[in-house]
Each structure stands twice: as C-alpha cells, then as structure tokens.
Amino acid sequence: MSAFKPAEWPRKLRSQEWFGGTGRDQIYHRGWMKNQGLPHDLFDGRPVIGILNTWSELTPCNAHLRDLAERVKHGIYEAGGFPVEVPVFSASESGFRPTAMMFRNLAAMAVEEAMRGQPMDGCVLMVGCDKTTPSLLMAAASTDLPSIVVTGGPMLNGYFRGERVGSGTHLWKFSEAVKAGEMSQADFLEAEASMSRSPGSCNTMGTASTMASMAEALGMALSGNAAIPAVDSRRRVMAQLTGRRIVQMVKDDLKPSDILKKEAFENAIRTNGAIGGSTNAVIHMLAIAGRVGIDLTLDDWDRCGRDVPTIVNLMPSGKYLMEEFFYAGGLPVVIKRLGEAGLLHKDALTVSGETMWDQVKDVINHNEDVILPTDKALTQSGGVVVVRGNLAPKGAVLKPSAATPALLTHRGRAVVFEDIDDYKARIEDEALDIDETCVMVLKNCGPKGYPGMAEVGNMGLPPKVLRKGITDMVRISDARMSGTAYGTVVLHTSPEAAAGGPLAVVQDGDMIELDVPNRRLHLDISDAELAARLAGWSPRTAPPASGYAWLHDAHVEGADTGADLDFLKGCRGAPVGRDSH
Known part of the structure; x- marks a missing residue:
C-alpha cells in the first residue's frame, strides 16, 4: 500500500x-x-517530475549524467513524487559544428515544448556543458513550471610534469607555445592526456563552471551546487537533495518567475565579477532575462560589475582550479563576501525557499589563497566591461581580469581578417604586416555571420610575434571566446559585421583606440568616411545549410540582447494540454 x-x-x-x-x-x-x-x-x-537530462556520449561534459539522474530519482521518490527521466537536446561545446551556440536556442525551444506538451508538474534541469545550462534555464523561464538546476560538476585537476593543467586554458597556452617554438608537438600530445582526466565539465572558471555559478547565484540551484567535482560523492548527495526539493517546490508552487527577479540577475552579475567568470555569461543571462520578461541590458552588466573585485584565484584569471575552489568553500563563500561588502540583494528568494543571505551567512573560507581577501584581489574592478563608440554603437564586452593591464588603454593599426577562414589562411604567413602594437580585427563571426557566433574571438597571435616573447595583443571581433581563454580581447561587437555594423567596414591600416577606463572603442575615421563606407557595404549571401540554419538567420537577435530568436522572448507559461485520443 x-x-x-x-x-x-x-x-x-x-x-x-x-x-x-x-x-x-x-x-x-x-x-x-x-x-x-x-x-x-x-x-x-x-507530482510527476520531469528529469530533463542533457546526457549524451557526444557531450563529454555530461556523459556521466545518467548515473546522477538515478540519484535525483531517489530523492523524488523519497519526497513522494513520481520521477520520469526525459532525454533532451544536448549541445556539446566540444563537438557541435559550426558551434554549439548555433543550437542553444534550438535546444531551448525543444526543451520548452517537451515541458509544455507533456505531463510534468515540475522539472529537474540536468546540465553541465556550456550551452546546456542556459538553454534549459531559458526553457524553464518560458514555461514557468517549478524547476531546479543540478549540474554535473567540474572534472578533477589536471597535472602535467608537476604543473596544474586547466582544461581549455592550457590548450590555448600550449598551442601558442608550440607555435613559438617553446614546446614540441610530442610534448603537446603527451599533455593532452592530463587535460581531461575525469568525468565532468571544464575545471577552470570557463563557461560551464561560470554558468553553474550563475544558476546558483540566481537562486535556481541549491547552495553549494556549482563547485562540487563531478566524481566527488557529495555531487551525488546534491543530486538526491535536489530531487527531494523539487517535490516540495511543486507543492509550494515555487516557480522561476518567483525567483528570477531583477535583483537575482544583479546578484549573479556581481558574482560573475567576483569569480572572474566567462564573458559568455553576458549573452546567456541576457537571453534568460528576456525569457522571463526582466529588463536586463548591457548597461546593467557594466553598472553592477564595475566595482566588484575578482577574488577567486582560478584559471584563466588566476592559478587554481575548480577542485581547490570547492575545498575552499565554493560559491557560498563568494556570495557571503559580496553580502558583507554591500554588493548583494540579501533577501533574494532561492529554490530552497530561503533567502540568499540565510543560505550563506555562516559559511567559512577555508583557503584565502584560493578565495582571496578583497585587498588582495586579482583586480579591484573585475566585472565584465562594456565599451561603446563608433565601432560598437550597441556595445562590446571585455574581461579585465583576463586582460593585460597595459593594453586596456591602447591605440594601434588594424590588421583585418574578413572571416575565420581568412584568419586561418594568413595568420602564420611570415609576410603578414603585423607586430605587437597592432590591433587584430576579425569580422563576420557574430550570431548571423559564422553562423552561430563561435568561440574564435581569442585569435592566436602570429608566430613571428610569439617568438618575440609577446603573449597578448588587442583583439576585436563580433565573436565569442571560450571562458577558459584569456587576453585583451574585445568581443560581441554589436551590431555584428554580417548585419552591417561598423565592424564590417574596418580596413587594414585604420587606427583603432581602446580606452577601457572610459569605456570607449573608437575607429579613427571621420563620421562622413564611416557613413560612406557603410553606404557601400553589401551583405554576404550564402544558402542556409539546413532548415534550422534558415530559421536562425531569419530570427536571431544581436549579441547585445542575448542572441535569442525574436519570437521566443517572453514567458508564455505552460497551459495544460488536452488531446482527443
């Protein structure tokens, strides 16, 4: 019975x-x-609880989620619910072409319809790899069914010859070392085995760990969820507790719209600055806010992040990895520090039913070299910076904690690559007219241009510059970059080149000024010259590769508003479905 x-x-x-x-x-x-x-x-x-699982063997960060789902089921049964596991669209950052970002909106649309059209009273969002977290949060915001996030967790630290190896971060570092003649190809291949040595997502503060942190800072995951390593037994405990909690959330009718208020997004933006989070968080958080109907803009990112010190000493900004971050106390310690500094909306509601402050007020920092005191921050102004000017009328973003301070104010000659293929064809040419004072410009890699807005903005430097010992240059594009990457890289330049933004008409030899303290990005030509160039510009034409590619191109918005499909914005709710069987 x-x-x-x-x-x-x-x-x-x-x-x-x-x-x-x-x-x-x-x-x-x-x-x-x-x-x-x-x-x-x-x-x-x-209550019927849908366990929306982005498990896939072609999404390696999420390949262990089947086991974790069983723990979620245990919790749901214990609390009196009826769990049903539902495989959903899984966009792998490491496997999808042309880029996983191309399919974030498709995944969100597919998951929304799975939630809307099937008998679910609440949902557990099982995510991990970069785009799976925002896509499922976007779907949950659109349907407004009680929902809670549980992530797969980061992989264990990598080590190569006694050095910590961060997934992604050292891929870029070692690749540049090979081009500079400082590392052999054989050593690079040997190091490969140390980069991803356990299940889980990136062990750096890349986009996966950043978005896990954003889910927790928004209040959409249980406190402490973000940093537990994938293979740590406490990750399974978290999954089981999440299963228990969603049943009570259904009973209380606690929905995303009750949690995802403007204050929650401001908490998350400040958290992103404190952790040195990925610039990709900007585009995903704008999209999530658009789905729930919150007015969030690039100005909010600049306003909320401007005075936040980066206190998490993790790659790519610092030296440690997610394993040490967890041992130090994880994200609750960071959120507590924000609260103590007056940078937290303490009364923000979370999926636990408690306020954000009640969850973190008693936590302890166990390692002040990993989670730094404010006076020893990696940078005192660590939030994502938004720059504007005639080159980016709708804004562009830069991550100061990963940049070279001396390059944050810079004027240089543009070396222009018309697209990623042009860059690949010319970057290693010894005849390329470029030196370390130049500004590398990459066009046609935005939401429409690539298509999908690939992570190519952190262009590798030319070998002849690397051989001088130079490791950073100013780079500007309408692309994204991996959260594991680093450098003085201006990204998400809007409007994008493929939509006729000013980036489209930059020419070799133009002078460009970057002035981060004054939030300025300027192309040094007259207004009349810029207008004349834009008047002579015409878009590229190419047939779409698929039906979805056509839909994406026709309806994707700019990076400055989240690059969502225009017809998917806003919370539509989840009306009960009846059929005529």
Missing part, C-alpha cells in the same frame, strides 16, 4: 489532466505508461 495521500496537495496537479480519473483519455495515458511496469498508485495524484 502507498503511504502517499493526494489530499496533502493544495491543488489539482497539472499531470492529473493526463493521469487522473477513469475516463477513456486518462486510461489511455496511464495504460501506455504502465507498459514499463509502473504500479497504479504512482498515478494517484502525486
């Missing part, structure tokens, strides 16, 4: 439109479900 009592629930659950009653339609839905050996009392009014 079941101990569950449907009368305990304050209202009729959405899933009962499918499973509750003795009519033909309800028997149809229940009957087919029972072919899996499910007992009748699972359909007696307890």
Whole structure:
C-alpha cells in the first residue's frame, strides 16, 4: 500500500489532466505508461517530475549524467513524487559544428515544448556543458513550471610534469607555445592526456563552471551546487537533495518567475565579477532575462560589475582550479563576501525557499589563497566591461581580469581578417604586416555571420610575434571566446559585421583606440568616411545549410540582447494540454 495521500496537495496537479480519473483519455495515458511496469498508485495524484537530462556520449561534459539522474530519482521518490527521466537536446561545446551556440536556442525551444506538451508538474534541469545550462534555464523561464538546476560538476585537476593543467586554458597556452617554438608537438600530445582526466565539465572558471555559478547565484540551484567535482560523492548527495526539493517546490508552487527577479540577475552579475567568470555569461543571462520578461541590458552588466573585485584565484584569471575552489568553500563563500561588502540583494528568494543571505551567512573560507581577501584581489574592478563608440554603437564586452593591464588603454593599426577562414589562411604567413602594437580585427563571426557566433574571438597571435616573447595583443571581433581563454580581447561587437555594423567596414591600416577606463572603442575615421563606407557595404549571401540554419538567420537577435530568436522572448507559461485520443 502507498503511504502517499493526494489530499496533502493544495491543488489539482497539472499531470492529473493526463493521469487522473477513469475516463477513456486518462486510461489511455496511464495504460501506455504502465507498459514499463509502473504500479497504479504512482498515478494517484502525486507530482510527476520531469528529469530533463542533457546526457549524451557526444557531450563529454555530461556523459556521466545518467548515473546522477538515478540519484535525483531517489530523492523524488523519497519526497513522494513520481520521477520520469526525459532525454533532451544536448549541445556539446566540444563537438557541435559550426558551434554549439548555433543550437542553444534550438535546444531551448525543444526543451520548452517537451515541458509544455507533456505531463510534468515540475522539472529537474540536468546540465553541465556550456550551452546546456542556459538553454534549459531559458526553457524553464518560458514555461514557468517549478524547476531546479543540478549540474554535473567540474572534472578533477589536471597535472602535467608537476604543473596544474586547466582544461581549455592550457590548450590555448600550449598551442601558442608550440607555435613559438617553446614546446614540441610530442610534448603537446603527451599533455593532452592530463587535460581531461575525469568525468565532468571544464575545471577552470570557463563557461560551464561560470554558468553553474550563475544558476546558483540566481537562486535556481541549491547552495553549494556549482563547485562540487563531478566524481566527488557529495555531487551525488546534491543530486538526491535536489530531487527531494523539487517535490516540495511543486507543492509550494515555487516557480522561476518567483525567483528570477531583477535583483537575482544583479546578484549573479556581481558574482560573475567576483569569480572572474566567462564573458559568455553576458549573452546567456541576457537571453534568460528576456525569457522571463526582466529588463536586463548591457548597461546593467557594466553598472553592477564595475566595482566588484575578482577574488577567486582560478584559471584563466588566476592559478587554481575548480577542485581547490570547492575545498575552499565554493560559491557560498563568494556570495557571503559580496553580502558583507554591500554588493548583494540579501533577501533574494532561492529554490530552497530561503533567502540568499540565510543560505550563506555562516559559511567559512577555508583557503584565502584560493578565495582571496578583497585587498588582495586579482583586480579591484573585475566585472565584465562594456565599451561603446563608433565601432560598437550597441556595445562590446571585455574581461579585465583576463586582460593585460597595459593594453586596456591602447591605440594601434588594424590588421583585418574578413572571416575565420581568412584568419586561418594568413595568420602564420611570415609576410603578414603585423607586430605587437597592432590591433587584430576579425569580422563576420557574430550570431548571423559564422553562423552561430563561435568561440574564435581569442585569435592566436602570429608566430613571428610569439617568438618575440609577446603573449597578448588587442583583439576585436563580433565573436565569442571560450571562458577558459584569456587576453585583451574585445568581443560581441554589436551590431555584428554580417548585419552591417561598423565592424564590417574596418580596413587594414585604420587606427583603432581602446580606452577601457572610459569605456570607449573608437575607429579613427571621420563620421562622413564611416557613413560612406557603410553606404557601400553589401551583405554576404550564402544558402542556409539546413532548415534550422534558415530559421536562425531569419530570427536571431544581436549579441547585445542575448542572441535569442525574436519570437521566443517572453514567458508564455505552460497551459495544460488536452488531446482527443
């Protein structure tokens, strides 16, 4: 006999439109479900929890999520719920071409329809790899079903010949060393084995770890979720506790719209500055806010991040990795530090039912070389910087904690690459007219241009510059860069070149000024010359590679508003579906 009592629930659950009653339609839905050996009392009014799992063997960061889903199920059963695991679209950062970002919106749309059209009362969002976290949060914001995030966690530290190896960060570092003649190709191949030595996502503060931190800072994951290593037993405990919690969230009707307020986004923006988070967080958070109907702009990113010191000493900005961050106390310590500095909306509600401050006020920092005191911060102004000017009328972003301070104010001659293929064809040419004072400019790599806005903005430097011992130059593009990357890199330049933005008409030899303290990015030509060039510009034309590519090109918005599809913005809710079977 079941101990569950449907009368305990304050209202009729959405899933009962499918499973509750003795009519033909309800028997149809229940009957087919029972072919899996499910007992009748699972359909007696307890909440149906969809475990939306981005597991895929072609998404290596998420390849361990099947095991974690079993722990979520344990928690749901313990709390009186009925768990159903649902595989959903999984966009792999390391495998998808032309780029996983091309498919973030497709994943969000597919997951939204899975939530909307099936008998789920609440959802556990099982994510990890870069785009899986924002895409499922976007879907949850659109449907507004009670939802909670559990991430797969970062992989263990890598080591190569006694040196910590950060996934992604050392890929760029070692690759540049090979081009500079400082590392052999054989050593590079040997180092490969140390870069990804356990299940999990990037062990640096790349986009995966950043978005796990954003989910927690938004209040959409249980406190402490972001940093637990994938293979640590406490990651399984977190999954099980998450399963328990979602059942109570359904009972309380605690929805994303109750949590994702403007204050929650401001908390997350400041958290991103404190952790030295990925610039990709900007574009994803703008998209999530657009789905829930919150007015969030690039100006909010600059305003909220301007005075936040970067206190997490992790690659690519610092020296440690996610394993040490967890041992030091993880994100709760950072959030507590923000609260103590007056940089936190303490009363922001979280999925736990508690306020953000109540969750973190008693945590302890166990390693002040990993989570630094404010007076020893990596940079005192670590938030994402937004620069504007005639080269980026709608804004561009830069991550100061990963940049070279001396280059944050710089004027240099433009060396222009029309697209990524042009860059690849010319960058190693010894005849290329370039030196370390130049500004590298890459066009046609934005949401429409690549298409999809690939992570190519951190262009590798030319070998002849690397051989001088130079490791950084100013680089400007409408592309993104990996959260694991570093350098003085101006990204997301809007409007993008493929949409006729000023970036499209930059020419070799033009002088460009970057002035980060004054938030300025300027192309040194007259207004009349710029207008004449733009008047003579015409877009590239190429047939779309697929039906979705056509849809994406026709409807994707600019990076400055989150690069979502225009028709997907706003919370549409999840009306109960009835059919005529």
